[in-house]
Amino acid sequence: MKRKSRRQFLKESVTAGAAAGSTLLARENLMASAAPAPGKSLGANDRIRVGLIGCGGMGRGDLRDFLQVKNVECAALCDVDDQQSAMASKVLFEDQGLQKPALVTRDFRRVLDQRDIDAVIVGTPDHWHALPTIMACRAGKDVYVEKPLALTIAEGRAMVGVARKYNRVVQMGTQQRSAPHYTEAVEYVKSGQLGKIRLVRAWAYLDWKGELPPVPDSDPPPTVDYDMWLGPAPKRPYNKNRFHFTFRWFWDYSGGLMTDWGAHMIDIANWAMGVKAPSSAVSVGGKYGYPNDAMETPDTQQVIWAFPEFTMIWEHMLGAGRGPEAREHGVLFHANNGVLVVDRGGWEVYPETDRIDKPRQYKAAGVPRRTAVTQTYHLTHVQNFVDCMRSRKRPNSDVEIGHNSMIACHLGNIAQRLGRQIKWDVENEKIIGDPEAQKFVSKEYRAPWKLTTT
Numbered sequence: 001m002k003r004k005s006r007r008q009f010l011k012e013s014v015t016a017g018a019a020a021g022s023t024l025l026a027r028e029n030l031m032a033s034a035a036p037a038p039g040k041s042l043g044a045n046d047r048i049r050v051g052l053i054g055c056g057g058m059g060r061g062d063l064r065d066f067l068q069v070k071n072v073e074c075a076a077l078c079d080v081d082d083q084q085s086a087m088a089s090k091v092l093f094e095d096q097g098l099q100k101p102a103l104v105t106r107d108f109r110r111v112l113d114q115r116d117i118d119a120v121i122v123g124t125p126d127h128w129h130a131l132p133t134i135m136a137c138r139a140g141k142d143v144y145v146e147k148p149l150a151l152t153i154a155e156g157r158a159m160v161g162v163a164r165k166y167n168r169v170v171q172m173g174t175q176q177r178s179a180p181h182y183t184e185a186v187e188y189v190k191s192g193q194l195g196k197i198r199l200v201r202a203w204a205y206l207d208w209k210g211e212l213p214p215v216p217d218s219d220p221p222p223t224v225d226y227d228m229w230l231g232p233a234p235k236r237p238y239n240k241n242r243f244h245f246t247f248r249w250f251w252d253y254s255g256g257l258m259t260d261w262g263a264h265m266i267d268i269a270n271w272a273m274g275v276k277a278p279s280s281a282v283s284v285g286g287k288y289g290y291p292n293d294a295m296e297t298p299d300t301q302q303v304i305w306a307f308p309e310f311t312m313i314w315e316h317m318l319g320a321g322r323g324p325e326a327r328e329h330g331v332l333f334h335a336n337n338g339v340l341v342v343d344r345g346g347w348e349v350y351p352e353t354d355r356i357d358k359p360r361q362y363k364a365a366g367v368p369r370r371t372a373v374t375q376t377y378h379l380t381h382v383q384n385f386v387d388c389m390r391s392r393k394r395p396n397s398d399v400e401i402g403h404n405s406m407i408a409c410h411l412g413n414i415a416q417r418l419g420r421q422i423k424w425d426v427e428n429e430k431i432i433g434d435p436e437a438q439k440f441v442s443k444e445y446r447a448p449w450k451l452t453t454t
């Protein structure tokens with residue numbers, strides 16, 4: 001028999017994939033009325049089988065740590081770009097002398113179809129977080145979904161609802177929630193020793209990420225199912241800048257640095273302050289650093305949020321690394337008795353002193369810098385998820401915690417895009433008195449994709 005050329009093989013695989021995809025899609029549409037698959041209960045020593053959806057930089061990082069957890073194995077790799085799944089297969093399996101997972105696919109619905117897969121890791125770009133998470137919950141799987149939880153507030157709310165309805169464990173990839181030094185710092189803030197906290201500042205300054213020079217649209221690489229990469233996002237020609245990793249700087253797929261790093265840092269602020277969401281947001285900023293480059297999202301941005309008893313501020317800059325406290329990222333809690341600062345390296349407290357016309361007295365005990373005791377808290381976060389899969393307890397970054405922390409970030413971006421203050425009804429999760437702004441709370445999906453909320 002004549003051997004097929006690589007090009008012919010690829011072409012046939014794509015066609016076969018598309019056909020399989022449409023069958024699966026038809027089935028998904030029917031799933032709305034079909035009973036969801038129940039999740040199986042896992043004993044302490046049962047092996048847990050996971051599937052990775054999105055084999056890019058972070059998906060591979062996540063899976064690397066899942067494979068370190070006792071009694072966890074990977075049963076499927078999924079990416080719309082064959083090169084990305086091949087890379088995951090090579091570095092995580094072949095290079096380690098391990099057998100690669102039996103299923104390697106471009107279509108995540110094939111992973112969800114596997115009854116013996118207990119959980120999925122969603123490491124796709126942000127515009128592809130909600131649907132795989134929701135569909136996985138419906139299929140009886142637990143989900144470790146990367147931050148930011150979703151592209152919109154409405155997607156986040158739907159993810160919470162579906163996770164609860166099907167009683168699934170859903171953890172967002174904000175690994176700081178499982179870091180001992182962040183936990184200590186948050187407990188110190190909550191202890192009241194700082195006194196009344198009036199201002200919380202969070203920031204990210206990335207000096208390693210500068211200009212994104214424009215490049216022309218082109219054909220997508222032959223290894224990619226580009227239509228599936230776009231998924232619910234608007235159809236447009238392929239452009240390399242909008243693709244792997246740099247998708248973050250385009251509104252169709254992400255929220256720029258406000259949601260990329262805000263997801264991590266605002267989450268710490270929310271955790272320590274015990275709040276759900278702000279009552280208003282204003283934002284200024286723009287493409288000040290790289291006015292003519294390809295990015296849509298601001299390279300420089302400051303957001304101010306109102307809470308009943310304190311103010312919260314976000315700052316970011318791309319192409320500059322010296323943020324407040326000469327740190328590239330962090331969270332500061334300014335209070336009557338002192339200031340606590342925490343970042344990925346550790347935390348410390350600088351005490352405030354009494355008025356200078358009196359003998360100077362510290363109002364709080366200073367806490368010298370406590371260096372992070374472990375840099376492996378990402379693994380701890382993954383372990384926490386696996387533990388919760390067995391215990392059925394809520395994980396450290398439960399989906400609802402993630403959703404709440406993302407609200408401030410999304411409101412910051414809505415205020416930025418509309419250039420005006422946004423008022424938020426915290427209880428009902430609605431923008432107050434601004435129908436144009438309310439439209440940004442959700443997003444229209446490109447057919448045939450639909451945001452299922454049940």
Ligand SMILES: NC(=O)c1ccc[n+]([C@@H]2O[C@H](COP(=O)([O-])OP(=O)(O)OC[C@H]3O[C@@H](n4cnc5c(N)ncnc54)[C@H](O)[C@@H]3O)[C@@H](O)[C@H]2O)c1
Pocket residue numbers: 053054055056057058059078079080081084106107108123124125126128146147148173174175228229230231243244245246247260
């Ligand atoms: N927790 C953290 O510290 C951390 C760090 C980096 C990134 N992230 C998050 O991880 C996610 C991925 O980021 P990245 O930098 O790895 O991006 P990336 O572009 O390197 O990887 C995303 C991968 O998903 C694939 N993909 C896209 N649509 C898909 C689909 N429908 N089905 C299957 N695969 C699909 C892409 O082809 C790509 O290989 C983002 O949401 C990002 O915010 C988290």
